[in-house]
Structure formats: C-alpha cells, structure tokens
Amino acid sequence: MIREYTDIDLTPRNSFRVRQRAARLVEFDTADDLRSLFADGGPARWTVLSGGNNILFTRDYDGVLLTPVACGIETLDDDGCTALVRVDAGVEWDDLVEWAVARGLWGIENLSLIPGKAGAAPVQNIGAYGCEAKDAIERVHLFRTDTLREETLEAAACRFGYRESIFKHELRGRAVITAIEIRLSHTAAPKLGYGDVEREVAARGGATLRNIREAITAIRRAKLPDPAERGNAGSFFKNPVVDRSVADALSDSWPDMPRYPAADPSKVKLAAGWLIDRAGMKGYAEGRVGVHERQALVLVNLGGATGGEVIAFARRVQQAVGERFGIAIDTEVNIL
Template identity: 65%
Template sequence: MIRVFENCSLRERNSFGIEGRAARLLEFEHADELLKIFRGGGPGPWYVLGGGNNILFTGDYAGTLLHPAGRGIRVTAEAGDRVEVRAEAGTEWDELVAWAVREGLWGIENLSLIPGTVGAAPVQNIGAYGCEVKETIRSVEMCSTDTCNMVILNGEHCGFGYRESVFKHALRGRAVITAVTFSLSRTPRPRVDYGDLARETERLGGPTLRNIREAVCAIRRSKLPDPAAMGNAGSFFRNPTVDRSVAEELRARYPDMPVYPAEEEGKIKLAAGWMIDRAGMKGHIDGRVGVHDRQALVLVNRGGATGGEVLDLAREVQRAVRERFGVEIDMEVNIL
C-alpha cells in the first residue's frame, strides 16, 4: 500500500534533526507499488529518502520524497560455505548485520552499527574497519525510471569505489533500489587488523563473529555521538586520495600523519579526521553547530540549527584543511 504525506515534516526523518518540509512524501513497500508511481505519470522531481542518515536538508523540498518501507531478510541460495541473503531496501542496515552474526554468517560484521538502510548501502559503498560492502554484494534490484521496469544489476556492474558507486553517477536520479542480495560465508574470515579493532576484539576473548561485532559497536559508541541526543550524520567528510608524491611531501612535514593504500595506482589515502584535528577544528563550536570533540569527521547540531548553518561550518572546515595542508576534503553527506 502506498502511503501519501502532503506538506510532510522532515525533522524526525533526518538524523541531523533539521526542520524542513517536503511538498509530498510517498512510502511504498513493494516493487509493484513503486512501478505504479512511475508508470502513472511519475512523481515529478523526486529524491529517495531512506533512513535520513546521510543527508542534510538546507531548506524545504518542493518535490516528492520516495521512502522505501519494505523490510525483510531471507536466505535465497546456499552452495558450499556460501549463503546468499536478500534484504529489502527499507531494512535497517544494522538489523541485517545483527541477523548475519546470529546466523553465523561472515562478511559484514565489521560494518556493525553503521546507521541507515540496506537500500543506501550500495549507493555509498559503505565501509569501516578495513571492509567495504561491495565485497559482499551479489546483486542490486532496482526500478529503472527510464524504462519503468525492474532491473537486477550484478555487483560487478555497480561501479564500486571508495564511497562511490554507479548509483551516485550514471544512475543518479534514474534508479530506485528496492532490495540487495549479499553473498556471505559460513567459513570464519576475521579481519581485525585495522585501527583499535584487534585490541578490542582480543579484550573480548578473540576474533569470533560476536566478539568482532561487539568490538566494532563499542569503538563506534565511544567515538560517535548518538543522533538521538545530538543531531549528526556520522562522517561528514570523505578521506581524500592524493598522488603518492603529495603524500610523501606531507609525511616529510608531518611524520605522524596517517596514510593508507588507495585503490588507484599511484594514489595514497589520507585521514581527513586527523587533518581536521591538526587544522584546529576538532571540538570547534560555532553557535548552534560544531565539530564533535571526539571525532573530527562528525559535524553536530547542538540544538535548533538550520541546514545552512551546518553547511557553513562544513565549508569552514574545508577551508581550514585547505589552508593548512593544501588538500581538498569532499563532503560525504548528500546536500538537498
């Protein structure tokens, strides 16, 4: 059943807690309902609003927001130690991770406690603690708004990169994801060699599925503010990639600067949070907005802020990093 909301308040539908209104919001559960929306003349200007965890509203939205409300997880195939799991787009991402851990399935445990829905996971190619969701995505089911038909896109055709996918580029505004199928494993494949994860996992008794999940959750809770208590969208900025020569020059000036391998040959990934901290912006407060004092990648709504105030702060952070290091850091959050 399609649910229609006119002049819909957005404050409870975005993790920043920013006030705003949408001219119309349509909730749908099934793919045939979504097809009905587009085959019936289309919704006009539209945008997909999942859990509202990676978006900043800077004003009212004059078009139609499409909200996938279908939830559900089921096994669709098993072969050897591989298990294919299909999840509806409206399923909370961490609900899927918790389910996989209970079922003894490896592959997404390092992505525990990432806010948002399953439908948003391939768009951002979410990642944490040395893992990215692209490693487990078998296929993505989507409505092509060009043809008004359902299409299944194999994972290898999704154009995945660091926080990138075809859904952010060639298919932006042309596809609505309705479900994702993941290929998980019954064979233990612990990956705990990133950041504090090895130490925290060992403290809990070793790299079991449950211990890795608990370790990730504990680390994230210690560093990231709860959106229910202080509005935020998690990491606001992406880690930049630069030429190896640039990274080497910066390391010569800042020997303690963290660097990581990048997918592109001849490129190095830098730690945006470290640079924001060294640029003097960690813990910075500007009226009703601020940079979190425990995680410099996170911008927070301290109460009653507008989207414009958050965006102004983001630009101030970018400027500070540019002036200190000569490096551009891009925003990861979608601005609407």
Template identity: 65%
Template sequence: MMERFLDIDLTPYNSFGVPARADRMVTFDSREELRELLADGEILAGRWGVLSGGNNILFTQDFRGTLLHPVGKGIEVLSSDVSRVRVRVQAGLEWDDLVAWAVERGLWGLENLSLIPGYVGAAPVQNIGAYGAEAKDTVEAVELLDTGTLAPLTLAAAHCGFGYRESVFKGVLRGRAVITAVVFSLGRVPRPSLGYGDLARETAALGGPSLENIRRAVTAIRRRKLPDPKETGNAGSFFKNPVVERSVAERLKERYPDLPLYPAQDEAHCKLPAGWLIDRAGWKGHARPTVGVHGAQALVLVNRGGATGTEVLGLASDIRRDVEERFGVRIETEVNVW
C-alpha cells in the same frame, strides 16, 4: 504498504534533525508497488528523490517535490551451501538489523560494518565502509526500478561501479534508479578482518576474533567515537578521506611524521585520514551557538540544538577551506546536500 503524506515535516526523517518540509512523501514496500505508484507519470513529471533512513542527507531547504521512502524490511534466503548463503534484503530494513541477523546465524562479511546507521537500500549507493570492509565486499546484485522505462532490473555487483564511497547510483544512474532490494553473498567460513589496530586490540580483549566479539568491538568503538543521532543530530562522517598522489602524501609525511598514510586504489596514490587533518587544523571540539565538531571524532559535525542545514554547511565550508590552505589537500563531503 503504500502511504501518501502531504506537506510533511522532515525533521524526524533526517539524522541531523534540521528543519525542512517536503511537498509530498510516498512510501513503497516492493518493486511492484513502486512501479504501480509511478505508472501514471505524475510523480516523475516533477521533482522527486529517494529518502531512505535520512542518515546521509543534509537538508538546506524545503523539498519542492515528492520523496519516495522505502519501507519493506524482509530478509529472504535465496540459496545456501556449505560455504556461502545468498540473501535478498528489502531496501527499507535498517542496516544494523541485517548485520545482527547475519551474526546471529554465523554468517561472515558484515560484522565490521556494525552500527552504521541507515537503510539497506542506501548501502550500495554510498558503498558504505568501516574498519577495512565495504558493502561491495558482500553485495552480489542490486534490484532496482528504472524510472525512465519503469522496467525492473537487477544489476550485478560488477556493473555497480563501486569505489571509495562511490557507485554508479551516484553517477550515471543518479536520478534514474530506485533501489528496492539488495542481494548479499555471506560466508560460513570464518574470515576475520582485523587490519585496524584499535579493532584488533578490542577484539582480543573480548576473547578473540569470533563474529560476536568483532561485532561487539566495532559497536563499542563506534559508540565511544560517534554521537548517537537520537541524542545529538549528526550524519556520522561528514567528510571523505582524501586520496592524493603518493608524492603529495610523502611530502606531507616529511612535514608531519605522525600523519598516517593508508593504501588507495593503486600504488601511485595514498589515502589520508580527513579526521587527522581536521584535528591537526584545530577544529575538533569547535563549537558555535548551534553547530559544532564532535569532541571525540573530528569527521563528525553536530547539531548542538536548533541548527539549520545552512549553518551546518557553513561550518563544513569553513573547515574545508582551512584544511586546504594549511595542507594543500581538498577534502570532499560524504554527506549529500539537498
């Protein structure tokens, strides 16, 4: 349903809960409605952006332009056979509602991504991931509107440029594509992915690797480690895990034997846990008057009350600089700064 809001307060629309306003926000339900909305060219002539669930955005100033906000929440089964089910999901559905829907129907592939905040439409942009799984593992195609031509397009997963927290939507299609729906291919055959030790232990304690138990385990772990944005403003993991050359990782491992190393895109590189680096640098639990680092997870920056986006960004910059000075490793932000 299309609605227009002028001079809108964005505080309730970003999980950090920092104050900001937008000149205008317009909601859309479908690709057809979005095309109608943009047809006269007025919105596209000025500054515009897409605001989904606001869970991966940090506003550091007011948005002088128009924000497009998806509100369609439909789930449609496109096809089903003995091994797989293809589903089309509108961009405005809460991601965890989709995970719950799949688990309830015995469909595998999304369970490790339980309780990740945000909308379905944002999942392929960031290629969200957790506990050894990523959105790209189940995304079959992404439906979008090309704002350059107002043509409806469907982009196969193979052309989405998926990488670690990356996609073509953050690259060449940034500022051009608006995602309206995502098609997923989910499995009927059990394929538990329990490569992370804490997830394996938690799942075993619940009775074994069923879909329900894996979802319960992931949910319990995330709730222990991550603050609820409804209670404490945050955007989840603020930093990406850095990928470095294996020789760099091995030198650090010699200095810090307890440093975990994870596989990267090829054998010549390793992924380092940014949370470990930040923790070892002494930032976990760090508190300033309005911002801080979560005491149970060093990757998470929190709004302690009354913080501005600039204050959050200042803390992030101090952490990045300190980590690079100590370890010679640059960590990048996962959150989009506006």
C-alpha cells in the same frame, strides 16, 4: 502498499534534525508500488529518503520523497561454504549485520552499527574498519523510473569505488533500489588491522564474529554522538585520496600522519579526521554547529541549526584543512 503524507515535517526523518518540510512523502513496499506512482509520468521532482542518516536538508523539499519500508531477509542459497541472501531495501543495515552474526555468517561484521537502510548501502558503498559493502554485494535490484521496468545489476556493473557507485551518477534520478543480494561466508575471515579493532577484540577473548561485532559497536559508540541527543549524519567528510608523492611530502612534515592503501597503488588514502584535528578544528564550534569533540569527521547540530548553517560551517572546516595541508576534503553527506 503505498502510504502518502503531504506537507510533512522532516525533523524526525533526518538524523541531523534540521527543521524542514516536504510537499509529499510516499512510503512504498514493492516495485509495483513504484510502477503505479510513475505510470503517468510520475512526479516532476523526487528523491529517495531512506533512513535519513546521510542527508542534509538545506530548504523545504518541494517534490516527492520516496521511502522504502519492505524489510524482508531471505536466504536464497546456502551450500555450506557461502550463503546468498536477499535483503529488502527497507531493512535496517545494523539489523542485517546482527542477523548475519547470529547465523555464523562472515562478511559484514566490520560494518556494525552503521546507521541507515540496506537499500542505501550500495549507493554510498558504505564502509568502515577496512571493509566496504561492495565486498559482500553480488547484485542490486532496482526499478527504473524512466522505463517503468525492474532491473538487476551485477556488482561489476555498479561501478563501486570509495563512497562511490553508478547510483550517484548515471542512475541518479533514474532508479530506485528495491533490494540487494549479498554473499556471506561460513568460513572465519576476521579483518582486524584497522584502528583499535584488534585490541578491542582481544580484550573480549579473540576473533569471533560476536566479539568483532561487539568491539566495533563499542568503538563507534565511544567515538560517535547519538543522533537522538545531538543531530548529525555520521562522517560528514570523505577521506581524501591523493597521489603517493603528495602523501610522502606530507609524511616528511608530519611523520605521525595516518595513511592507508587506496585502490590505485599510485595513490594513498589519508585520514580526514586527523587532518581536521591537526588543522585545529576538532571540538571547534561556531553558533549552533560544531565539530564533534571525539570524532573530527562528524559535524553536530548543537541545537536548532539550519542546513544552511551546517553547510557554511563545513566550508570553514574545509578551508582550514586546505590552508594547513593543501588538501581538499570533500563532503560525504547528500545535500538537498
């Protein structure tokens, strides 16, 4: 079923809480709903607005926003070792994590409390604490707006990378994700080597699924602001990936600089939050925008900020990091 809204206030539909409007917003359940919407050429301009947690509106949107609302979770196969699960695009991601943990299924527990919908997970290849969505995703179901056909992409065809996928490039503006399939395991496989996870899990009695979920949830709540209290989109910046020689040179000057393995062994992933902090920007504010005092990756709306003000402030943060370290940090948030 399609539900349509016109001249809609987007303030409650984006976690930054910027006050913009959209000419039209369409909530949809199925690919057939999308087919009917695009049958006669469809809207001239459109984009998907899922949970509104990774988007920054800088102006009123004069096109159509598409919002998935189907929220079913179905086990397609379970051989006792692994389970294949189909998840509709409108499922809250953290609800899915809780669903898996409650059933003793391993694979996405480290992604607890990430805001947003399941359909958005493959677009950004969401990740946290040493895990990424691509580790569990087997295939993605989508609707092609240019051919009016449903398609299924195997994970290998999704071109997953660090906060990257084919949906941000070749299929941008041509496909709407309707569901994902993920492969979860009945075998314990804790990943505790990132940040404070191991210590927090041990304090709860050891590496059970429930303890890992509770530990990561506690860590995130302690570090990240609640969007209901201060508008934000979570991590605003990506961790930069640099040549190993660049990382080595920086480590000579800053021995305590965190560094992590990258997919390419010749490169190293650096912690953008650490770079922002050491550039003197953690907790810094200008006007109605600031860097969160407990997590430097997060920009916060201090009250009434516009999207333009947020972008201008983000450029100031990028400039500070570039001047201090010679490193460019890119934005993670989708900017409209």
